[in-house]
Amino acid sequence: MEAFDLIPAHGDPQARATIADYLQELAAGLPLSHRARAEVMAEIADGLACAFEAHVAAGATPAAAVRLAVAEFGDPRELSAALAAEIGRAHARRIGAGLVATGPLVGVAWIGAFAQATGTAWWTQIGALMASAPIYALVLAVSVPAALVAASGVRLAVRLGLGARTAVDAAALASVACVIGDVALVSGLAFAPSDPAWSAALACAVSISLVRLSVTVGAGRRVLLLRAAAR
Amino acid sequence: MTAEALKGHLDGLLLAVLERGPAHGYALIEALRTSSGGTFDLPTGTVYPALRRLETAGLVASTWEKGDGRQRRTYELTGAGRRHLAQQRESWHQFSGAVTAVMDGGDITWRPST
Numbered sequence: 001m002e003a004f005d006l007i008p009a010h011g012d013p014q015a016r017a018t019i020a021d022y023l024q025e026l027a028a029g030l031p032l033s034h035r036a037r038a039e040v041m042a043e044i045a046d047g048l049a050c051a052f053e054a055h056v057a058a059g060a061t062p063a064a065a066v067r068l069a070v071a072e073f074g075d076p077r078e079l080s081a082a083l084a085a086e087i088g089r090a091h092a093r094r095i096g097a098g099l100v101a102t103g104p105l106v107g108v109a110w111i112g113a114f115a116q117a118t119g120t121a122w123w124t125q126i127g128a129l130m131a132s133a134p135i136y137a138l139v140l141a142v143s144v145p146a147a148l149v150a151a152s153g154v155r156l157a158v159r160l161g162l163g164a165r166t167a168v169d170a171a172a173l174a175s176v177a178c179v180i181g182d183v184a185l186v187s188g189l190a191f192a193p194s195d196p197a198w199s200a201a202l203a204c205a206v207s208i209s210l211v212r213l214s215v216t217v218g219a220g221r222r223v224l225l226l227r228a229a230a231r
Numbered sequence: 232m233t234a235e236a237l238k239g240h241l242d243g244l245l246l247a248v249l250e251r252g253p254a255h256g257y258a259l260i261e262a263l264r265t266s267s268g269g270t271f272d273l274p275t276g277t278v279y280p281a282l283r284r285l286e287t288a289g290l291v292a293s294t295w296e297k298g299d300g301r302q303r304r305t306y307e308l309t310g311a312g313r314r315h316l317a318q319q320r321e322s323w324h325q326f327s328g329a330v331t332a333v334m335d336g337g338d339i340t341w342r343p344s345t
Contacts, residue, residue: 042302043256044279049301050257051275074274082276086283093287 012062019048022070029080031225032087040083048073081231085165088226092171095219096150099143099174102212109205110185117202132188139181146174168227175220182213237271241281242290243319244271246312249291253307256282282306290315 023041030037051072055065073079107129114125114132130137150171186209237244248254248262260278263271285291290312296303308316 043304044276046255046301046303047257047275047279050255054257054261072275074276076276079276079279082280083283086280086287090283090287 012066015052015062015066018066018070019045019052022048022073022076025076026080026083029077029229030084030087031222031229036087040087044073044079081229084226085230088168088223088230089165091219091223091226092150092167095171095175095216095223096147096152096167098219099147099178099216100151103144103147103178106182106205106208106212109208113202113205129185133181133184135184136181139177139184143174143177143181146170146177150174165227165230168223168230171223172220172227175216175223178216179213179220182209182216185209186213237273241273241277242285243316243323245278245281245285246290246308246316246319249306249308249312250316253305255303255305259306285312 023045026044027037027041030040032040048069051069052062052065055068056062060068110129111122111125114128115122118125118128147170150167186206244263245259248259248266251262254262256278257275259282260273260275263273263278282291282293286293286306288311289309291306292309293304293306296305
């Protein structure tokens with residue numbers, strides 16, 4: 001875990017140490033990438049610096065001002081949990097939008113590959129695709145509505161004044177379903193004919209599925225960590 | 232007034248403050264304190280998750296500025312935020328008017344049956 005000292009303008013070592021401790025505790029509760037965490041820390045550090053300056057301007061000593069500033073911000077664990085909840089919702093929306101956008105692309109890639117390999121019309125290959133990975137029908141039934149809820153649920157929930165945790169759960173569910181779907185499609189190739197034309201036709205579809213698989217695993221893991229951090 | 236008592240109203244209050252112009256997190260909480268005559272004295276930390284929520288909902292947008300050796304995130308209302316604020320304001324006026332009418336025992340035509 002990196003150390004935080006984001007207020008170089010203030011020379012009082014005790015004040016800087018107190019604020020650094022606060023930021024350290026806040027950061028410990030935020031399972032984010034280095035860059036995303038640094039952004040949150042910079043904003044909170046600026047707020048703490050403003051509070052510190054306001055108390056000094058009101059006549060407090062630096063030591064008293066930093067105590068007041070930290071007390072004003074509240075318990076860092078509560079703040080990190082509240083931030084994790086909101087950042088988790090933003091992640092959920094991005095996951096939902098990403099899956100909604102890439103779902104048709106993956107579907108078209110696989111159907112097109114099946115059609116090219118067999119030399120038949122694409123619409124006759126939808127059944128072949130489902131037969132190659134029978135679980136895919138269930139995956140679609142779960143992932144499509146879950147991704148739509150995650151993509152739109154956050155904005156609707158905020159605008160209607162509702163809790164938005166549903167969007168995070170929907171994003172996690174959609175991620176898990178898509179991972180299962182991609183694994184099922186790729187592993188289904190073990191039973192596919194092994195002639196070179198067939199392999200070449202599927203290479204593109206497999207690549208797209210593997211890229212989505214790795215991105216979804218990372219994003220789904222992040223949203224689950226944020227969900228846990230939000231308590 | 233506690234953060235719990237303000238639950239459900241904080242988003243609208245922040246949008247109302249931002250209607251006056253762009254502001255950073257600490258300036259927003261200070262404006263809430265000042266505008267309410269000190270009644271809305273919330274933990275400063277509560278404003279940051281609320282701003283994240285509003286930004287995710289597309290009601291505010293943020294930009295980063297650099298100065299005084301530190302970075303500052305400034306928020307401003309979006310078009311959607313202005314429309315949402317107008318709706319919030321209208322429903323609040325209806326709600327507060329109705330509560331006041333009942334609390335003050337205004338034009339009461341109903342009488343309890345005996």
